[in-house]
Amino acid sequence: MKKTLTAKVLEIVWQNPGSTIKDVAIMLNISLPTARAILYKLKNNGYIEKTGKGYILTSKGEWFINNVLLKEKTGGKESIEQKPEEKPVKTERVIVKNKREAEEDKKEIQAVIEQKQLVGLEEKVMAKIKLLESRINELEKTIQRITADLESIKNMLKTGKEHAKIMEKTEKPSSKPALALGTKKPARNTENKLPAPIMYVYEAKNTLGPLLDSLxxxxxxEIIGSLIVDSEFYKEFKKRFPITISEAERLPPMEKKLLEEMNREAIVIIHAGKYYKLVK
Known part of the structure; x- marks a missing residue:
């Protein structure tokens, strides 16, 4: 007698306790919904029960196997307690198991590879860290040397400033700027004018004192840069412009100095590199 699909499912559960819906579907080459529906039907009728993710026979299911399915195989000659000497080779189940084991082996191999990669990466990182630490130590030593050098320079500058102050108190200027050509050495001025048409400001202050502010x-x-100039002389001097470069070279020292100060103060400019010209 030909077995029904339900009987085949029950027989698979008997031969492979713990079979899952997927196992049954693979072994019988049926769809998962079909396998699920048959297993649920057998469970609801009390032939099988759930255990973990799979199914096993109940006592009712075992009775059905012994008293119905086995008798159909042997034509009723075998004992109720007798079971088949050999079970069908569970090829599909073995294939599934092998696939699972292969997947697990693959995962383990991948994990080992990743672990080795991590170890290699960790070694590289540690090597770089050691190199950086070495460079940092060198930089710290360099910074310490520079700091020591700076401190030494500061001390030298401090000593130099103190020495300069002492020298300023004990020494006098060895020379003073020359007076304008044709002028006499300034003396205490009793007249209300500069002793010379062009003088250094500091010289005029020493000579005239408060009278300088009055002038x-x-x-x-008038003050032109570092010089003070008699207004009448300055007025006549400006009338001489433009002054060529060659003429400027022949000016008396103090007039040449006045020309330099006027140029520095942008009162005159050098035009085309040929002559000095008053700025309007």
Missing amino acids: IRSGKA
């Missing part, structure tokens, strides 16, 4: 306020003297 500047009254317009009788």
Whole structure:
């Protein structure tokens, strides 16, 4: 007698306790919904029961196997307790198991490879860290040397400043700028004008004292850079412009100095590299 699909499913559970829906579907080459429906039907009728993810026979299922399925195989000649001497080769189940084991082996191999890669990466990172630590130590030593050098320079500068202050107190200027050509050595001025048409400001202050401010306020003297100039002389001097470069070279020292200060103060400019010209 030909077995029904339900009987085949029951026989698979008997031969392979713990079979899952997927196992049954693979062994019988049926769809998962079909295998699920048959297993649920057998469970609801009390022939099988759930255990973990799979199914096993109940006592009712075992009775059905012994008293129905086995008798159909032997034509009723075998004992109720007798079971088949050999079970069908569970090729499909073995294939599934092998696939699972292969997947697990693959995962383990991949994990080992990743572990080795991590170890190699860790070694590289540690080597780089050691190299960086070595360079940092060298930089720290260099910074310490530079700091020591800077401190030494600061001390030298401090000593130099202190020495300069002492020298300023004990020494006097060895020379003073020359006076304008044709002028006499300035003396205490009793007249209300500069002793010379062109003088250094500091020299005029030493010579005239408070009178210098009076001359500047009254317009009788003008400050040009580091010089103070008699206003009348300065007025006549400006009338001589433009002055060529060659003429400027032949000016008396103090007039040449006045020309330099006027150029520095942008009162005159050098035009086309040929002559000095007043700025309007």
